[in-house]
Amino acid sequence: MLLLWARRRAGGARRRPHRPALAWLVLVAVAVAGSARGQGADGARVILGLGGKLVAGAWNPLEVTVRDAAATTLEVRIDEGDLVTGPRIVRYRASLPGGSGVSVFDDDLYVPAFQTLSWRLVSAGRVLASGSLGAREADGRPLQVVVSADPGAWRAAYPSDARVVDVAAPELPARAAAYDGVASLLIDGTAASPRTASVAAAAAGGAEVLLAGALPASQAGLARLAGSGVSRLGAGEVRRVPASVGAASRALADWHEQDRGALLAALAATPLVRSPRSAPQPLVLSLAAAYALLALLSLRFGGTPGVLATVALALVLSVAGWRLMRPPAAVISAGRTLMVGGGELALGLSVAERLTLPAGEVSVAGAARPLTPEPYLTDAGGTHVQLPRWHGVTLALRPSLGQAALRYQGGRLRNAGTTALRDVYVVGMGAQGDLAAGASRAVAPGEEGAASPMMARLGALLPRGTALAEGPQRLWVALPPTITDGGTPP
Amino acid sequence: MTALSAVARRARCPDVLQALALFLAALLFVLAVRWPGGGGANETWFALAPTRAALLALIAMGFGAAEAREPPARRRATAGAVLVFVVASVPFEVASYAASYPAVPLWWPSVLPFIETFAYFCLGTALARAAALARLDAFLTLLVPLTLIAATWLDVRLGLDLLNPLTSSQSVAWPHALLMVALAVAGAVWLAWPGRRAAATDGEGASAP
Numbered sequence: 125m126l127l128l129w130a131r132r133r134a135g136g137a138r139r140r141p142h143r144p145a146l147a148w149l150v151l152v153a154v155a156v157a158g159s160a161r162g163q164g165a166d167g168a169r170v171i172l173g174l175g176g177k178l179v180a181g182a183w184n185p186l187e188v189t190v191r192d193a194a195a196t197t198l199e200v201r202i203d204e205g206d207l208v209t210g211p212r213i214v215r216y217r218a219s220l221p222g223g224s225g226v227s228v229f230d231d232d233l234y235v236p237a238f239q240t241l242s243w244r245l246v247s248a249g250r251v252l253a254s255g256s257l258g259a260r261e262a263d264g265r266p267l268q269v270v271v272s273a274d275p276g277a278w279r280a281a282y283p284s285d286a287r288v289v290d291v292a293a294p295e296l297p298a299r300a301a302a303y304d305g306v307a308s309l310l311i312d313g314t315a316a317s318p319r320t321a322s323v324a325a326a327a328a329g330g331a332e333v334l335l336a337g338a339l340p341a342s343q344a345g346l347a348r349l350a351g352s353g354v355s356r357l358g359a360g361e362v363r364r365v366p367a368s369v370g371a372a373s374r375a376l377a378d379w380h381e382q383d384r385g386a387l388l389a390a391l392a393a394t395p396l397v398r399s400p401r402s403a404p405q406p407l408v409l410s411l412a413a414a415y416a417l418l419a420l421l422s423l424r425f426g427g428t429p430g431v432l433a434t435v436a437l438a439l440v441l442s443v444a445g446w447r448l449m450r451p452p453a454a455v456i457s458a459g460r461t462l463m464v465g466g467g468e469l470a471l472g473l474s475v476a477e478r479l480t481l482p483a484g485e486v487s488v489a490g491a492a493r494p495l496t497p498e499p500y501l502t503d504a505g506g507t508h509v510q511l512p513r514w515h516g517v518t519l520a521l522r523p524s525l526g527q528a529a530l531r532y533q534g535g536r537l538r539n540a541g542t543t544a545l546r547d548v549y550v551v552g553m554g555a556q557g558d559l560a561a562g563a564s565r566a567v568a569p570g571e572e573g574a575a576s577p578m579m580a581r582l583g584a585l586l587p588r589g590t591a592l593a594e595g596p597q598r599l600w601v602a603l604p605p606t607i608t609d610g611g612t613p614p
Numbered sequence: 615m616t617a618l619s620a621v622a623r624r625a626r627c628p629d630v631l632q633a634l635a636l637f638l639a640a641l642l643f644v645l646a647v648r649w650p651g652g653g654g655a656n657e658t659w660f661a662l663a664p665t666r667a668a669l670l671a672l673i674a675m676g677f678g679a680a681e682a683r684e685p686p687a688r689r690r691a692t693a694g695a696v697l698v699f700v701v702a703s704v705p706f707e708v709a710s711y712a713a714s715y716p717a718v719p720l721w722w723p724s725v726l727p728f729i730e731t732f733a734y735f736c737l738g739t740a741l742a743r744a745a746a747l748a749r750l751d752a753f754l755t756l757l758v759p760l761t762l763i764a765a766t767w768l769d770v771r772l773g774l775d776l777l778n779p780l781t782s783s784q785s786v787a788w789p790h791a792l793l794m795v796a797l798a799v800a801g802a803v804w805l806a807w808p809g810r811r812a813a814a815t816d817g818e819g820a821s822a823p
Contacts, residue, residue, distance in 0.1 A: 402656045402713050405649045412645055412706065416638040419702045424631055428622040431698060438704045445709030454715060481715035513716070514655035 167191035167226075168245050168252035170198065172233065174269060175291040179305025180237040180262040183522060185297045186218075188229040188245065194222040196247040198229070204236040204497070211239075217503040222247070232301040232522055233502075234493040238262045263287065266307035268376075269326075271296070273314035278336075281310070281372040296322035300358065300471055301523045303329035304384070308376055311346065312367060313339035320345040328358025328469040328525050332379040337367025356466025356603050358525065359384070382603075383585060384523075387462060388473055390581040391599075392495055392518045396458035396477040399514055400451040415441055455480045456516075459597075462582070465528030466603040468540075472524045478509070479516035486511055492519040530559070530593050530600035537591050537602065538564035545593035545600060547575030552588035559593060567591070620687065621694030630695045633677075637669050637699055641706045659707075659714035663723055663783040666703055668762075670727055671734045671779040673699060675758050678738025682746070690805055693735050700727045716784075723783045726791060730782065733794040736801020737761075 169189040178184045190196050198218045205212035214236060220229045235241065241261070244254035268288045270278050275290030282288050296309075298321040303309075309326045311318065311334070323346055327333045339347050347364070349355065354363040359382055365371040402408075418437060422430040456479040463470040475495070478486035485508050492507040494500055495518045500509045509517050529541030530548075539545050539559040548556040554570035567589075573580070579592050582599070586592075589604030624630060644665050648658040674696050681692045707723055741761055745754050765777035775787040782790050 399653060399655065401653050402650050405646075405651055408649055408709070409642065409646055412642055412709075415705060416635075416642060416702075419638070420631060420635055423622075423625045423634070423698070425626075426622075427626070428616075428619045431618065431622045431625060434698065435701050438701050441705035442708040445705055446712045449709050449712035451713075451715060482717035484717055513657075 168193065168196070168247075170243055170245060170253060170255070172200075172235070172243070174267055174297075174302065174306060175289045175295060177267055177287065177289045178235050178257075178261070178263075179266060179287075180235055180264040182264075182266070182305030183232045183234050183301040184305060185299070185302035186231045186233045187297075188218070188220060189226060190220060190222075190229075190245070190247070190252065191226050192224050193220075193227070193247045193252060196220040196222060196227075196245055196252065198243065198245050200233065200241070200243040202236065202241045203239045205239060209497070212497060213499050214238075215499075215501040217501065219504060230297060230299075232299060232304075232491065234491070234522070235262075236493070237264060266305050269296075269306055269309045269331075270312075271310065271315050271318055272312045278310055278312070278369060278372065281369045281376060292316070293318035293322075296326070298322045298325045300325045300329035300525045303331050304523060306331045307381060308332040308334060308379070310334045310336060310372060311339070311343075312336040313343050317343040317346065320349065323362070324349060324357060324469065325525065327360040327362045328466075328471055329523065330359035330381055330384060330471060332360055332376065332381070333357075333362040334372055334375055335362065335364045336372055337365075356605060358466050358469040358528075359464045359471040359603070361466065380587070382464060384464075384473060386585050387464070387582065388475060388495065388520050390578070390585060391460055391462050391473065392475045392477070392520075393581055394578065395516070396460060396475070396518075397456045397479045397516060399479060399516075400456075400481075403449055411441075451481055454482055454484075455486055461598045462601060463526060463528065463530075463598055464601045464603065465531055467531065468528055470526050470528035470600070472526050474521040474524075475518055476521060477516055477518045478511075479514075480511050481514055483511065483513045485509065486517060488519050488521065491522040494519050528600070528602065529595060530591055530602040532591070532602055532605040533564065535605070536564045536566050539593075541595065543596055545595050547579070548591060548593040549575055549579050549583065551583045551586055551590045551592070556591070617690065617694065620691040621698065624688070624691040624695040625698050627695075630677075630692075633673055634699055634702065637673060638702065640669055641666060641703060645706070645710070656710075656713045656715075659710040659716055660784070662706060662710045664780040666707060667727060667730065667779040667783050670696075670699060670703070670731045671762060672759065674731045674734040675738035675741070675762060678735035678740075679742040679745075679754050679758050680738075682739045682742030686805060689739065693732060693805065696731055696735055697728060700731050703727075718783070718785050722786050726782060726794070729791070729794045729798050730779065733797035733801065734779075736797055736804065739801065739804070 171187045172178050173184045188198050198220065200216040202214040203211050204214055216233055218229060218231060220227055239259050240256060242256035245252040265287045268282050268286045270288060270290045271293050272278060272290065279288055293316040296318045298319060303326045306326060309331050323333055335346055335350055349357065349362040350364045354361060363375055365375045415437065419434045422433045426433055459474060459476040461472055461474040463472050476488045476492065480486050487506045487508045489506045491502050494509055498509050498517055500507055507519060511517060529539060530545055531538055531540055537548065537559065539561055542561050544561055545559045548559050550556055550567050553567055554572050555575060556565065556567065556570050559565060582592060586601065587604060591602040593600045641662060644662045645658065648661045650656050677692050677696050681689045711720060711723060738758060741757060742754055745751050745757055750757065766780060769776055769778035775781060775790050776793050
């Protein structure tokens with residue numbers, strides 16, 4: 125667009141002296157189109173991605189602001205298809221209650237690598253705001269977030285191809301899923317202080333939080349998150365570093381983020397549900413043949429009672445056939461959750477599997493995304509996928525935070541939950557047996573090999589010293605403590 | 615003689631029993647071919663239901679055409695005997711439906727075949743009368759399947775779901791159901807009405823083997 129304007133300008137500058145103003149307009153339009161931000165004429169605003177920068181293939185924060193509007197609906201339409209498969213539409217719909225004043229709506233939306241992404245905000249049949257993004261904006265590189273009065277000063281701490289984005293502290297959400305596409309968060313204390321909950325959510329969500337230099341007294345809460353220097357928190361960590369680009373760069377280089385996509389894949393590697401088995405064919409055929417013969421004989425030799433007997437036999441066999449052949453439910457559901465813990469917090473990665481026998485829609489509560497390419501809809505009622513007959517889908521639920529039941533404390537493994545944890549296994553150390561509720565145990569070399577193939581798969585993706593255990597409906601992971609975390613790695 | 619005993623007498627006749635035996639054998643064959651040997655999707659109902667519907671339509675139309683010149687009481691008994699075919703094949707339908715878990719509600723394939731079979735029986739009778747008027751009685755054996763094929767072809771060509779028995783059970787199709795109900799009601803009236811005029815021949819017709 126800019127190039128086109130420049131060519132025209134060469135030939136028509138004399139006739140149209142007001143072109144520079146138009147150039148600025150075009151520049152502004154291009155700049156707005158390049159980010160996932162949009163503002164309507166009525167003060168309605170939609171921001172997708174942290175600081176308006178979305179990360180493809182990750183959960184992104186979504187913020188909608190409307191002013192003095194009636195009930196409003198946000199519709200997002202993402203085409204994640206390709207040349208081979210054609211369009212594959214992912215839809216998201218959210219309802220915002222109306223009212224006077226400013227209404228703000230926050231959520232997290234999974235944005236796949238897309239061809240087009242369009243959104244519109246509709247209120248009472250009127251479009252308040254709308255916008256769209258093209259495939260070029262589908263950047264899958266994680267964000268490196270800087271909260272600083274002088275973010276440019278930290279640019280050199282990151283690789284040249286890193287997506288560094290400066291975000292104002294109040295814009296940091298306090299939801300772990302919002303940081304799915306964030307690799308690191310650097311806070312140097314020169315800008316307004318972010319909420320402690322936001323920073324904790326960023327760390328627990330899997331980001332490396334760097335607290336650079338001496339933070340002002342007003343940000344003492346943040347400093348406490350780092351403990352005496354570095355502290356695990358959920359899937360990430362909080363680390364204090366000197367206020368130098370070199371120190372920050374080294375800390376970032378040393379950080380090895382868990383591959384949450386691989387963990388989810390390992391979690392869903394074996395099917396959670398299986399399609400029901402039909403009754404054996406010989407049995408069905410034998411019964412059917414016997415029935416047919418009996419019906420024919422009854423009709424031939426039974427007269428009126430024979431007809432009645434045939435009808436009764438047909439009814440009885442129908443009821444029996446129904447009870448024997450009918451699978452227990454039209455939709456078979458199962459789920460598995462992995463709680464990746466560090467310190468007191470754990471990031472919950474859940475997969476839900478749905479297998480539908482009749483063709484139709486399967487749903488899970490809350491926001492989720494299918495692990496296989498499927499069109500789907502997320503709305504207030506959950507996430508819905510249309511499936512053909514006897515087909516299943518595995519969905520990854522939006523990451524969530526919880527209390528870590530299995531954790532390292534003082535160099536010992538502790539079960540802080542209320543139920544016993546079974547088959548505790550430490551990567552590189554072997555099996556540790558069961559751990560009763562409230563009990564703790566020093567990690568010692570144990571029998572080699574994980575208790576289950578699932579644990580073995582997960583263990584291969586986690587660092588040495590990571591503890592895994594089976595709990596009721598959940599698998600617990602305690603990431604190994606750091607040296608300054610009150611214990612030594614096993 | 616009650617209607618039930620008339621039906622029982624008609625049902626034990628060789629022509630009816632042979633047709634029923636062939637019909638049940640065909641359903642057994644579908645079960646043998648389509649029932650899954652191991653795990654995986656059970657698609658039996660999607661083959662069995664159209665087969666059953668098509669065969670019932672053919673049998674009903676055939677008997678309706680063959681009995682068009684018979685006394686009304688015998689026609690009623692034959693219609694009842696053909697409905698016994700529907701009842702006798704219900705366990706096949708229900709068992710395969712249960713195992714296949716189709717999206718169509720169970721009441722549809724349970725109720726529709728009764729209406730449909732009776733409607734096709736009446737259609738067969740009407741076809742035979744029409745053939746007689748056109749002096750085409752000799753071709754009646756051909757006209758019955760040809761009429762069904764033509765109806766199916768017409769439905770497919772026009773994209774309608776009115777007469778085609780092959781697709782009628784697969785999804786709830788109200789136009790088809792309404793047409794079948796209309797045909798069945800008209801046929802029932804036709805079967806009942808001349809009965810009064812030909813009451814004298816009732817006993818003779820019903821006692822025929």
